[in-house]
Amino acid sequence: MHISDGVLSREVLVATGALAVGAVAWGLRGLDYDRVPRVGVLASVFFVASLIHVRMGPSSVHLILNGLLGLLLGRAVFPALAVALFLQAILLGFGGLTALGANIVMMGAPAVLSWAVCARPCRRAASQAGAFAWGAVAGGGAVLLSGLLMAALLHLSNAESYDKAAIAVLAAHLPVVVVEAGVTGAAAAFFRRVRPELLDAPLRPAAGEEA
Amino acid sequence: MIVSARVSVCAVLVIAGWLSCAAPSLGHQFKCFATAEGATISGYAWFGGGGRPKGTEVRATSPDGTVLYEGKTNDKGEFAFEARVRCDHIIRVGGGEGHAAQFTVKAEELPESLPAAAGPPKAWPGPVEVSRADEAGGGASVAPGTGEALVKQVAALRAELEAFRSEQRFRDVVAGIGYILGLAGVAFFFLGGRRGGKGGA
Numbered sequence: 001m002h003i004s005d006g007v008l009s010r011e012v013l014v015a016t017g018a019l020a021v022g023a024v025a026w027g028l029r030g031l032d033y034d035r036v037p038r039v040g041v042l043a044s045v046f047f048v049a050s051l052i053h054v055r056m057g058p059s060s061v062h063l064i065l066n067g068l069l070g071l072l073l074g075r076a077v078f079p080a081l082a083v084a085l086f087l088q089a090i091l092l093g094f095g096g097l098t099a100l101g102a103n104i105v106m107m108g109a110p111a112v113l114s115w116a117v118c119a120r121p122c123r124r125a126a127s128q129a130g131a132f133a134w135g136a137v138a139g140g141g142a143v144l145l146s147g148l149l150m151a152a153l154l155h156l157s158n159a160e161s162y163d164k165a166a167i168a169v170l171a172a173h174l175p176v177v178v179v180e181a182g183v184t185g186a187a188a189a190f191f192r193r194v195r196p197e198l199l200d201a202p203l204r205p206a207a208g209e210e211a
Numbered sequence: 212m213i214v215s216a217r218v219s220v221c222a223v224l225v226i227a228g229w230l231s232c233a234a235p236s237l238g239h240q241f242k243c244f245a246t247a248e249g250a251t252i253s254g255y256a257w258f259g260g261g262g263r264p265k266g267t268e269v270r271a272t273s274p275d276g277t278v279l280y281e282g283k284t285n286d287k288g289e290f291a292f293e294a295r296v297r298c299d300h301i302i303r304v305g306g307g308e309g310h311a312a313q314f315t316v317k318a319e320e321l322p323e324s325l326p327a328a329a330g331p332p333k334a335w336p337g338p339v340e341v342s343r344a345d346e347a348g349g350g351a352s353v354a355p356g357t358g359e360a361l362v363k364q365v366a367a368l369r370a371e372l373e374a375f376r377s378e379q380r381f382r383d384v385v386a387g388i389g390y391i392l393g394l395a396g397v398a399f400f401f402l403g404g405r406r407g408g409k410g411g412a
Contacts, residue, residue: 044392
C-alpha cells in the first residue's frame with residue numbers, strides 16, 4: 001500500500017507533506033523517556049512487517065500493522081512511522097521519498113484514530129474476547145481506512161487514471177484487513193492479560209504509573 | 212515492554228557482533244564465475260577489492276568427487292576447458308594465502324550430446340584458448356548454435372542475481388533495524404535530560 005514517487009500530484013504531495021510534518025511534531029511531543037524503547041521496537045516491527053508478502057492473484061500484498069502500532073503508541077505512532085517509512089524507502093525501495101508525507105498521513109491517521117476509539121475500551125474490556133474484538137476493530141479498521149485514504153489521495157491526484165487502480169488495490173487488501181484484524185485482536189488480548197497499561201498509553205505517564 | 216538500558220545495549224552489541232562475523236568484508240572476497248558455451252566451460256576469478264589471480268590452480272570436479280580438469284588461470288585470471296561429461300562441474304580456484312573460490316556449472320548448461328557420466332578421463336582435456344571477442348574488435352557475428360547457450364547463460368545470471376538481491380535485502384533489513392535502534396538511543400539521550408537526571412544510563 002505504499003505510494004511510490006511520481007504518482008501523486010504536486011498539490012497532494014505538498015499538502016500531505018505539511019500535514020505529516022505537523023503530525024510528527026505533535027507525536028514527538030507525546031514521546032516520553034519511558035516510551036522510547038516501545039516506539040523503537042514497534043517501528044522495527046513495522047519496518048519488517050512489510051517484508052511479509054502474501055500472494056494475491058497477480059500481485060502480492062503485505063502486512064501493514066498500523067492498527068497495532070496505533071493501539072500501542074497513541075500519537076507517538078507518527079514519529080515511529082516517519083522513521084520506519086523513511087528507512088523502507090531508502091533501504092528497501094518501498095514507497096517514494098517525495099511521497100513520504102503522504103504515506104505517513106495515510107498510515108498514521110487511521111492508526112491514531114484506532115487508538116482514540118479502541119484503546120480504552122480494549123483495556124477496560126470485561127473479557128479476553130472483548131479485548132480481541134476491540135483489537136480486531138482497531139487492526140482491521142486501520143487497514144481499511146488506510147486503503148480508503150490511499151484511494152482518496154489517488155482520486156485527488158488524477159481521478160481518471162487512478163480510480164480503477166485504487167479500487168483494485170482496495171480489493172486486493174481486503175484479505176489483509178481480515179488478517180490484521182486477527183493479528184491485532186490476538187495481540188490486544190495478549191496485552192490485556194499480561195500488560196494492560198500498554199493498551200491505554202497516556203500521553204505522559206501519570207505520577208507513579210509506568211508507561 | 213520496558214527493557215533496561217543495560218540489557219538492550221548488551222543485546223544490540225551481541226547481535227551486531229554476531230552479524231558482522233557473518234558478513235564477509237569486501238577486501239578479502241575471492242570469487243569466480245564460469246559459463247558453458249557448447250561444451251567449452253570458460254570463466255575467470257577475481258578479488259573483491261579488484262585484481263585477478265595469475266597462474267592460480269583451477270580444478271573442476273564432479274559432484275561425486277571425480278576430478279574432471281586441472282589447470283591454471285592465465286594472466287587475466289581466466290580459464291577454459293572442454294567438458295567431456297554432462298554433469299555438474301564444481302570449479303574451484305585456489306587463490307594464494309588460503310583463498311579459494313568456487314562456482315558450479317550445472318549439467319543443464321552443457322550440451323546434451325555429452326555422455327551422462329563417466330569414469331575419470333584418461334588425460335585431462337587440454338586448456339582451450341580463451342577467445343576474447345572484444346579483442347577482435349566487437350564480436351558482432353554470433354556463431355550458429357550459441358543462441359541457446361546465451362539463453363542458458365542469461366538464465367544462470369538471473370538466478371545469481373536473485374540470490375544476490377535476497378542477500379542484499381537481508382542486509383538492508385538489518386541496517387534499517389540498526390538505524391531505528393540508533394535513533395532510539397539518540398532519543399534516550401535527548402529525553403534523559405527532561406527527567407531531571409533521574410535514572411541516568
